[in-house]
Amino acid sequence: MPKTISKKKNNTIKLKFDTWQYAPAPESKSAASIKPQYDLFINGEWVKPSGNKYFDTINPATEEKLSEVAEANVADVDKAVSAARRSYEKVWKKMPAKERAKYIFRIARIVQEKARELAIIETLDGGKAIRESRDFDVPTAANHFFYYAGWADKLEYAFPNCATEPLGVAGQIIPWNFPLLMAAWKIAPALATGNTVVLKPAETTSLTALKLAEIIQEADLPPGVVNIITGAGSTGAAIVNHPDINKIAFTGSTDVGKIIQRAIAGTNKKATLELGGKAANIIFEDAPIDQAVEGVVNGIYFNQGHVCCAGSRLYVQESVAKEVIRKLKDRIESLIVGDPMDKNTDIGAINSRQQLETIHKYIKIGEAEGSEMYQSSCSLPAKGFWCRPTLFTNVAQSNRIAQEEIFGPVLAILTFRTDDEVIEKANNSPYGLSAGVWTDKGSKIFNMTKRMRAGVIWANTFNKFDPSSPFGGYKESGYGREGGLHGLLPYLNLNPLSP
Numbered sequence: 001m002p003k004t005i006s007k008k009k010n011n012t013i014k015l016k017f018d019t020w021q022y023a024p025a026p027e028s029k030s031a032a033s034i035k036p037q038y039d040l041f042i043n044g045e046w047v048k049p050s051g052n053k054y055f056d057t058i059n060p061a062t063e064e065k066l067s068e069v070a071e072a073n074v075a076d077v078d079k080a081v082s083a084a085r086r087s088y089e090k091v092w093k094k095m096p097a098k099e100r101a102k103y104i105f106r107i108a109r110i111v112q113e114k115a116r117e118l119a120i121i122e123t124l125d126g127g128k129a130i131r132e133s134r135d136f137d138v139p140t141a142a143n144h145f146f147y148y149a150g151w152a153d154k155l156e157y158a159f160p161n162c163a164t165e166p167l168g169v170a171g172q173i174i175p176w177n178f179p180l181l182m183a184a185w186k187i188a189p190a191l192a193t194g195n196t197v198v199l200k201p202a203e204t205t206s207l208t209a210l211k212l213a214e215i216i217q218e219a220d221l222p223p224g225v226v227n228i229i230t231g232a233g234s235t236g237a238a239i240v241n242h243p244d245i246n247k248i249a250f251t252g253s254t255d256v257g258k259i260i261q262r263a264i265a266g267t268n269k270k271a272t273l274e275l276g277g278k279a280a281n282i283i284f285e286d287a288p289i290d291q292a293v294e295g296v297v298n299g300i301y302f303n304q305g306h307v308c309c310a311g312s313r314l315y316v317q318e319s320v321a322k323e324v325i326r327k328l329k330d331r332i333e334s335l336i337v338g339d340p341m342d343k344n345t346d347i348g349a350i351n352s353r354q355q356l357e358t359i360h361k362y363i364k365i366g367e368a369e370g371s372e373m374y375q376s377s378c379s380l381p382a383k384g385f386w387c388r389p390t391l392f393t394n395v396a397q398s399n400r401i402a403q404e405e406i407f408g409p410v411l412a413i414l415t416f417r418t419d420d421e422v423i424e425k426a427n428n429s430p431y432g433l434s435a436g437v438w439t440d441k442g443s444k445i446f447n448m449t450k451r452m453r454a455g456v457i458w459a460n461t462f463n464k465f466d467p468s469s470p471f472g473g474y475k476e477s478g479y480g481r482e483g484g485l486h487g488l489l490p491y492l493n494l495n496p497l498s499p
């Protein structure tokens, strides 16, 4: 067992570990091929952006340029939407569902075959630890394609007594925290239900979506069924505002979600919005404390806290608060922060300089609000964007760090005495995406999950995903569900069949 000596200095915990250091185990970059420049994937071909503009995509762990990516303007968006419309009308909506399924299965299998390369590119472009992209992002993306391929020819069983009809062309806009997985979440159900797609990845993490375009080409999908175009907010806005788009599927910030809602108000466009979160993770005194501490660490620190469903608000029952906080401090000290390509790394790089600045801003706000801050004493690489795992104690419910989404490895810890009190506090948030409950009692789990306003509530675990279970929010966390049978619905019109 590691022996720890703790002394507090300048608000930083200094723990000395008589523990073993892991030898570096870096994944090799050579297993991935990244082109120096990427064009737009429209109508099954790579086309130059009409404005001839490209922007750099960098490795946030080293600040080195990885490639340059095309910036799609309004004319390019129009080209992509027209291609998607043509292939919808002429090919995809007419194709027997079991044939559509074969293409989706093929994509799933190629994603599996190229899993190592995809994981490496995800980590290089996004900064997350290779362990996360290798063990979670890529396999879960493949699973989504497999899962929805299975539904394609079974929609009549999913929605009995209804005729199902696709919506048409779906515009899909995704964020940078799970670039490949979000693309799979969006594309797989859209294709399974007979829609065609124009997808835009986030500007800092375009590369795995572009690799997915190569996979789609290899799978021989009819041209125009999936179009992948790159660019920043203005490209996203051009998709949202295009008159021939039937549905918007968006994952990203609540602010942009609101802009999208305003933009589509009064149109026939349907939308699903998966927005921000400020998940409450609740530890009761009867919980298995060590497991709960590990679950909290998994919920906020792995993935650099870049998860909308991150358990960023921790509520601990007063009687065990001291023990939980001590164990959390010990545990964050042992987390390995650094080279995301190293297989031992727990916490990789922050996705961008801008995001790092936002996180630092909130750490300063937390201190100014009077909360006590602890950070691990790990050393950080000289280049790149890094944040030490951070926690705040003595946080009040009204503090900004307990109310606002930080999107970084920063945990706000609050305490409670009774069930009613913690439910009140947990629900007192503009968000409602996810939550967690740690307790030994099944009855308490049922009681809590019934009364809490969050789309997903994990019990005695955290951040577990499966393609068969729906995901989505309450309140400012958005609406509509992705995943599972529920995830088919936002891509369909249902017409009841007369008996």
Ligand code: ADP
Pocket (backbone or CB within 6 Å): 173, 174, 175, 176, 200, 201, 202, 203, 231, 232, 233, 234, 235, 236, 237, 238, 240, 251, 252, 253, 254, 256, 257, 259, 260
């Ligand atoms: P985050 O804060 O997670 O970066 P954003 O909401 O800013 O989230 O970005 C999520 C996605 O939305 C990205 O692909 C981004 O380019 C896109 N985006 C940003 N602004 C707009 C907009 N006004 N309309 C449509 N898409 C947008």
